[in-house]
Amino acid sequence: MGLAKTEMFNDLQNEISLISKAFSHPARVTILQYLFKIDSCVCGDLVNEIGLAQPTISQHLKELKQLGLIKGTVEGTSVCYCINHEKWAQMKTVMSEFLDQDLPTKQDCC
């Protein structure tokens, strides 16, 4: 099928999985790391920075933009991308709660 049965899970479970899907490709992880590192808009050099073809990068950027984690601003003939810090912070809250489910004192039971 290749199709997740999202209707049988709650909103939080689906949200966590959607966020994680955005991070589930190394190219998107790399794009985000690069945007944080240069700490400003990126117009163009992502294709040079990462060794993938321009349409491929464009597709990955689209997915990150759809989730709201990055913003794109048209600037002349190029488009500048940068991190959406507010959205990133919101996302971090959701993911941290999920990751912090483990309690420090707990032991494995098997």
Added chain:
Amino acid sequence: MGLAKTEMFNDLQNEISLISKAFSHPARVTILQYLFKIDSCVCGDLVNEIGLAQPTISQHLKELKQLGLIKGTVEGTSVCYCINHEKWAQMKTVMSEFLDQDLPTKQDCC
């Protein structure tokens, strides 16, 4: 293609994407939440708890086990699964570093 070009990314980038892939399906998120919630081994009732067929659950469990996030112990005719707390903590370190890339004072630049 459907095949990520992992060789062009570094180990950390690939690790983050692999961890995230494990969380990119709501059934696996739900399984992990349930294991944390009951805080003991689960033998069997995952199929009842989540509304997916037994082979499907088994497949999701296999993926989580391969990443090391859960452990399975054979107990008679059933298999008991639980969280691997040590591995979870390691995973959390990697993911937290990635999620905490944003600095509190930073503003969007576009």
Added chain:
DNA sequence: TTTATTTATCGTAATATTGCAATGTATAAA
């Protein structure tokens, strides 16, 4: 040994993802 129970594996269908060549679109420069 036979039967029941539980989980894993196999096989397969449906859908999703990844990657890129070709092409479209929009703006800037000439």
Added chain:
DNA sequence: TTTATACATTGCAATATTACGATAAATAAA
């Protein structure tokens, strides 16, 4: 207006993922 530049979109091929019926494997109980 023409040309160049940058990015998006389309279309398609290859591979991955998801789901589950059928079946295998392993152990416990009868």
